[in-house]
Amino acid sequence: MKSNSGARVVAKVEPTLAHRISTKLYSKPKLRLQLLLSAPVTWLGLVYIAALLALLVTAFFTVDSFTGNLTPGFSLENFASLFTNSLYSTVTFRTIGIALAVTVVDVLLALPIAFYMAKVASPRARGVLVISILMPLWASYLVKAYAWRSLLSNVGIFAWLLRPIGLDTPGYSLLGAGITLGYLWLPYVILPIYASLEKVPSNLLEASSDLGAKTWPTLRRIVFPLILPGIVAGSIFSFSLTLGDYITINIVGGANQMLGNLVYSNVGVANNLPMAAAIALVPVLIMFGYLSAVRRTGALDNL
Amino acid sequence: MATSTPAISLKGLSKSFGKIAAVKDLNLDIGAGEFFSMLGPSGSGKTTVLRMIAGFELPTAGTVELNGEDVTQLAPFDRDVNTVFQDYALFGHMSVFENVEYGLRVRKISKAERKRKVMEALDTVRLADLADRRPSQLSGGQRQRIALARAIVVEPKVLLLDEPLGALDLKLREQMQIELKQLQRQLAITFVFVTHDQEEALTLSDRIAVFNNGKIEQLGTPQDLYERPKSEFVAGFVGTSNIFTEKESTALFGKKGRFALRPEKVTVSEKKKTGSISGIIAEVIYLGSFTRLIIDVSGIHIKATVPTDVFHRDQTVQINMSAADLVAL
Incomplete structure (x- = not known):
């Protein structure tokens, strides 16, 4: 063998x-x-x-006010001051308010744009639209914020356009910061809504119309429930990104502060790292609550 | 029927997509209570005609009339017709009950009335016990019946069916064919049925329009189409035919012209008979209830249908064909 x-x-x-x-x-x-x-x-x-x-x-540590050194331990002092110091609660509610407003406005702007892209535009126009929506994401965040600073300024385009009709530029204010943030996060809201709209079969819209539903009932009863996960996914982006922002508000928000600014000043100027950590936990907790609330809609599968 | 207003009347209907003409100058009347089929290969324009009746497509030219009323410019929700879609188009985020209820709901019908009508429609398609399920939990045949129930619950005068049985397996398809026919008789409304399956069209329809290249090749009862096809396309598309070219018909029958002959009109025997010609069996195709032979008669291939499996390949047989059975094309 x-x-x-x-x-x-x-x-x-x-x-x-x-x-x-x-x-x-x-x-x-x-x-x-x-x-x-x-x-x-x-x-x-x-x-x-x-x-x-x-x-x-x-967040449970303290800072020795004399030496400025960190003192490890278990103290609820920082959390207590979150509630007792009115600055913190004011800024927290302001931040949540801006985040909510930016999210609502972005969703309202994104819905018709995404619908046009997914269901109306020709494939060619759709490609052009997707690229033009993605394009601003290639530019630096800072560049865009400063661009808005010039747009919103006293001699900017808003002032020039609005003064003749008796209005004025929002200027460097909370509104200015809200507008800028809304602009910055809009692509992140459009894209998931567009993606979910594209998945809605056109024959469902035809079936709805065939069964006697006019445009509004079709949108409300068929389209909206099917794209809700996409809307929620987009809102997670705009909400959480606004919640953590501290640069835009510095550039176009005037003297106003958001939670991020408080964290920043506690880390730097105040040299109070534990307090900064405690403040930083606020948006983390808010987001945690928001995410657990929207988890059931299936939005997290759409990110 | 000739005196009453047709349920659907299409006049000079045309539809182009860019440079492609999908439907060309179509004139067609469909009577009330008729089971009407539009039969043709894919791309023949039959689905486009259906979509123009439903209102999903606007015609490039011509008019659509429903019960004598011009609805050409009306949106689907303003037309008294309902569609059963090819892939059912059920609303996945709603239960079976809510799907069927939808048309009543947008018509703002009271809740009690809705419930009564939905259950009645679900009873008609024998799915009342699945009302709480989601469409995704149902089989293909069940979804098909839900789509039917959803369309008939709003009591349309015309039901449009776009290849509704295309996605079902053979067994289920045959069962659904019977149910559709019974349903149409029970509701006594017009059914317009689009299919590419000639057998299905022959089984179900009162009348059939055979479509080819955006035009109606032939319009008639199933019997008309089968026994007296007017063109080679119809003869070939509806059932199986022997198509004889001019040369072949001269050789076989001494007649000039193109003719069609159904395979079952060809008699095959082992013994010589008066007028028989001999040929050699080139192919034996077993088809279950019958067997098809392809017989070579001096170079001409003739299809014949024989009841039992008694012949074999390469056997020399005698065939008889009567010139009276030939259909001129």
Whole structure:
């Protein structure tokens, strides 16, 4: 057998090391999964979860007012001042208010634009529209905020356009900041709504019309329920991005502050890292509440 | 029927998509209570005609009349017709009950009345016990019946059906064919049925229009179309035919012209008979209840239908064809 099977030995390929490893792994799916996921999970765990936990823990620390050093411990002092100091509650409600207003306005602007793109425009026009909506995202955030600073200024285009009809530019105010934020996040709201509208089969609209529903009932009873997850997905973007913003308000918001500004000044000027951590937890908690509320709509599958 | 106003009257109806003419100058009357089929291959324009009747497409030229009233410019929601869509177009975010209720709801009919009518419609399609389910939880045949119930609950005068059985398997399709026919008789409304399945059209219809290239090739009862096809297209599309070219008909029958002959009109036997010609069986195709032979008669292939599986390939047989059965094309 051995002597006359020479030809067969030559034909047989000697398995390489890589081949042997992959054969071993093939029969052990669990090990395969562990190898595949260990690196990204470690990264996520360290950078994301650990950092968030550190934030949570730091919020219970205090700062020695004499030396300015961090004093580890468990103190609810920071959280107490969140509630007792009227500055914090004012700014919190203001921030939530701006975030809500920006979200509502963005959704109202995005709905007709997305509907036009998904159901009316020709495929060519649709491509052009998608690109023009994405285009501003390629420009730096700062550039866009400063562009709005010049638009909103006393000698800017708003003043020039509105003064002749007895109005005036909103200027550097909360309204100015709201408009700028609304502009900045609009693409993030349009795109998920557009994506969900595109998934609504046109024959459902035809069926609704066929059964006697005019345009408004069709939009309300058929289109709206089907794109609600997309709307919620878009609102998560505009709401959370506004909640965490502190640059736009500095550039176009005048002297007004949002939560981010309080965090920033506590880290820098006040040298009170624990207080900054406590404030930073406020938007985290708000977002957590918002996300758990919208989870049931299936919006999180649409991000 | 000739005296009463037709349920649907299409006059000079044309539709172009860009440079492509989908429907060309179509004139057609469909009577009240008729089961009317539009039969044709895909791209023949039959679905476009249906969509123009429903109001989903505006014609490029011509008019659509429903019960004598010109509705060409009316939106679908203002037309007294309802559609059963090819892929059903059920509302996935609503229950079966809500789907059927939809047309009544947008008509602002009272809740009690809605419930009564929905349950009645669901009873008609025998799905009353599935009212609370979602469409995604139903089988293809059940969805089909829900789509039917949703369309008939608003009591249209005309029901448009766009290849409604296309997605079902053979067994279910045959069952649904019977149910559709019964439903049409029970409701006594006009059914306009679009299909590419000639057998389905023959089984169900009172009248059939055979479409080809945006035009009606032939309009008639199933029997008309089957026994007296007017063109080669109809002879070939409705059932199976032998189509004889001029040369072949001269050789076989001594007659000039193109003719069609149904395979079941060809008699095949082993023994010589008066007027028989001999040929060799080139192919035997078993089709269950019958067998089809392709017989080579000096180079001409003739299809014949025989009841039992008694012949075999390469066998020499005698065939008889009567010139009276030939249909001139």
